[in-house]
Amino acid sequence: MARAVxxxxxxxxxxxxxxxxxLIFFPILWTILTSFKTxxxxxxxxxxxxxxxxxxxxxxxxxxxxxxxxxxxxxxxxSVGSTVIGLAIxxxxxxxxxxxxxxxxxxxxxxxxxTKMLPPVGVLVPIYLIFRDWGLLDTRIGLVIVLTxxxxxxxxxxxxxxxxxxxxxxxxxxRMDGAxxxxxxxxVLLPMAVPGIASTLLLNIxxxxxxxxxxLNLVAxxxxxxxAFIASYSSPEGLFYAKLSAASTxxxxxxxxxxxxxxxQLVRGLTFGAxx
Amino acid sequence: xxxxTLEKVQKKFGETEVIPPLDLTIEDGEFVVFVGPSxxxxxxxxxxxxxxxxxxxxxxxxxxxxxxxxxxxxxxxAMVFQSYALYPHMTVRKNIAFPLKMAGMDEAEKTRRVERAxxxxxxxxxxxxxxxxxxxxxxxxxxxxxxxxxxxxxxxFDEPLSNLDAALRVGMRLEISELHERLKxxxxxxxxxQVEAMTMADKIVVLRAGHIEQVGSPLDLYRTPRNRFxxxxxxxxxMNVIDGEEAAHRDAHAIGIRPEHIDVGEGQWEGRVGVSxxxxxxxxxxxxxxxxxxxxxxxxxxxxxxKSGDAIRLSPQxxxxxxxxxxxxxxx
Numbered sequence: 001m002a003r004a005v006x007x008x009x010x011x012x013x014x015x016x017x018x019x020x021x022x023l024i025f026f027p028i029l030w031t032i033l034t035s036f037k038t039x040x041x042x043x044x045x046x047x048x049x050x051x052x053x054x055x056x057x058x059x060x061x062x063x064x065x066x067x068x069x070x071x072x073x074x075x076x077x078x079s080v081g082s083t084v085i086g087l088a089i090x091x092x093x094x095x096x097x098x099x100x101x102x103x104x105x106x107x108x109x110x111x112x113x114x115t116k117m118l119p120p121v122g123v124l125v126p127i128y129l130i131f132r133d134w135g136l137l138d139t140r141i142g143l144v145i146v147l148t149x150x151x152x153x154x155x156x157x158x159x160x161x162x163x164x165x166x167x168x169x170x171x172x173x174x175r176m177d178g179a180x181x182x183x184x185x186x187x188v189l190l191p192m193a194v195p196g197i198a199s200t201l202l203l204n205i206x207x208x209x210x211x212x213x214x215x216l217n218l219v220a221x222x223x224x225x226x227x228a229f230i231a232s233y234s235s236p237e238g239l240f241y242a243k244l245s246a247a248s249t250x251x252x253x254x255x256x257x258x259x260x261x262x263x264x265q266l267v268r269g270l271t272f273g274a275x276x
Numbered sequence: 277x278x279x280x281t282l283e284k285v286q287k288k289f290g291e292t293e294v295i296p297p298l299d300l301t302i303e304d305g306e307f308v309v310f311v312g313p314s315x316x317x318x319x320x321x322x323x324x325x326x327x328x329x330x331x332x333x334x335x336x337x338x339x340x341x342x343x344x345x346x347x348x349x350x351x352x353x354a355m356v357f358q359s360y361a362l363y364p365h366m367t368v369r370k371n372i373a374f375p376l377k378m379a380g381m382d383e384a385e386k387t388r389r390v391e392r393a394x395x396x397x398x399x400x401x402x403x404x405x406x407x408x409x410x411x412x413x414x415x416x417x418x419x420x421x422x423x424x425x426x427x428x429x430x431x432x433f434d435e436p437l438s439n440l441d442a443a444l445r446v447g448m449r450l451e452i453s454e455l456h457e458r459l460k461x462x463x464x465x466x467x468x469x470q471v472e473a474m475t476m477a478d479k480i481v482v483l484r485a486g487h488i489e490q491v492g493s494p495l496d497l498y499r500t501p502r503n504r505f506x507x508x509x510x511x512x513x514x515m516n517v518i519d520g521e522e523a524a525h526r527d528a529h530a531i532g533i534r535p536e537h538i539d540v541g542e543g544q545w546e547g548r549v550g551v552s553x554x555x556x557x558x559x560x561x562x563x564x565x566x567x568x569x570x571x572x573x574x575x576x577x578x579x580x581x582x583k584s585g586d587a588i589r590l591s592p593q594x595x596x597x598x599x600x601x602x603x604x605x606x607x608x
Contacts, residue, residue, distance in 0.1 A: 167359060167361065169357045169358075169359045169361035170361045170362075170363065170364075172328050172348075172355075172357070172361065173355065173357060173361035173362075173363075173422075174363075174374070175327075175328065175347070175348045175349060176326060176328070176348050176349070176353065176354060176355040176432075177349075177354075177374050177375035177378055177422065177426075178349040178375050178378035178379055178426070179349060179374075179378050180349065180378075183378060187374075188363055191363075191365045192363075192364065192365055194365075
């Protein structure tokens with residue numbers, strides 16, 4: 001039964017929620033606003049909020065100076081590529097762990113997750129050297145490999161949690177109906193797991209899109225995604241706030257739009273297993 | 277054809293032996309019911325036959341061909357699950373056609389078989405719905421439809437009626453029996469409900485702790501139970517078991533008498549009526565203070581009126597008394 005909540009309490013909670021939401025969103029809003037200012041207005045003291053001369057000049061400069069589209073394509077290839085390959089590896093792994101668990105399954109899962117606790121910088125040197133010797137530095141394929149590997153534990157965990165909710169009976173029924181392992185997975189498991197797979201896919205694209213440590217350290221120019229594109233505006237000629245903001249806005253816009261349209265799917269993906 | 281032979285079939289989960297080595301033959305066309313209390317291994321035994329669990333020892337043969345190492349898909353068996361286990365993302369039509377699709381059957385034959393099964397099971401109007409839009413009884417029919425289209429060597433039912441309400445259960449019980457009459461295919465049916473076992477089976481296999489206690493026709497088990505466990509498990513209400521002097525008097529460690537084999541009105545047993553249950557066709561009395569057992573249950577035909585606390589005299593039909601020795605085995 002729902003608890004009775006008085007109107008004043010409701011109003012107060014709504015106000016608090018809005019304040020927190022605005023506080024969280026404010027840096028993004030500020031970035032977007034700054035991207036429409038001139039460099040002078042951008043560093044004005046006291047800062048100007050809305051009443052300034054709006055200009056698109058920063059976007060034009062950024063577009064002129066660097067190849068936005070090239071970086072954008074690199075981001076798409078790297079994030080989608082690493083997620084798709086990750087899924088291809090994680091689906092069989094999660095299937096095995098969810099439906100034919102062994103004595104060590106729990107430990108394997110924990111071990112996989114523990115790799116996410118390792119500070120990436122701790123393995124930067126060996127990975128950098130391996131990439132250098134194998135000619136993977138500044139290549140998209142190199143980034144796809146490294147992002148697949150760092151996100152794999154999350155993909156496996158999410159799919160595992162999701163698969164566990166699918167009744168074993170149904171898979172056994174498929175087996176009795178003459179399905180081979182492949183048809184069992186393709187015709188029964190995957191269609192039933194579509195919502196879970198979709199949210200895993202979305203979340204991992206976002207994670208890979210935003211990943212900055214490896215993308216900044218392992219690429220220079222050819223394979224540089226949007227993270228490197230933003231970073232190129234913070235150095236070496238000093239900070240140009242307005243241009244940096246324009247670059248940032250252009251970099252986050254695609255993922256923000258994608259996230260907005262798939263928020264239902266994402267919330268479901270992040271909370272599944274929590275409530276039966 | 278569907279003759280299934282189990283030879284020394286055994287199942288262990290780790291160190292625990294769930295089913296000790298066991299032999300059983302199921303003849304072609306037979307309706308066999310595995311019955312027993314929960315945890316007796318009846319579902320495990322069915323899953324061993326299905327191939328969903330691996331045996332720890334022994335052999336399974338289907339129509340004389342070794343099947344022990346065959347995957348479930350290759351055993352030509354169809355199974356109906358307690359949870360129905362329908363594919364929620366497929367329509368009824370696709371659910372029923374799934375085994376045919378897996379077998380690579382051509383479209384025309386597939387459609388023909390699905391439509392025939394739907395007709396037999398009254399599902400024609402529901403073919404384009406999804407399982408989520410059907411009632412429990414309809415879902416169960418879809419599960420059966422999915423099993424019959426393949427024309428398997430045998431059907432395996434794992435407590436298929438447990439999720440249905442009482443009225444529907446009686447109806448489905450009849451439908452499954454009629455299906456067996458028509459198809460004459462071997463059926464193996466697992467239940468904990470002895471009424472289902474008695475009404476449907478050609479042959480009942482009573483299991484306890486993985487052991488087969490007795491195999492026989494429903495009336496064999498009712499008339500000549502091999503031991504006290506079978507005697508008390510088969511029949512409803514269950515058999516009264518009396519030990520002590522009354523049993524010793526008849527050269528037995530314990531005697532058993534079914535509620536319907538005790539006459540009311542006169543006789544050497546005397547007690548007080550506790551609760552009476554009026555079923556219309558019969559009246560059940562729970563009789564206390566007889567000095568024989570805590571409660572003696574009696575089934576009297578028709579409407580018989582005794583109030584709670586009334587004195588009652590009972591007389592067992594002597595030729596219907598079962599005698600058991602100190603190990604609980606039947607004395608001939």
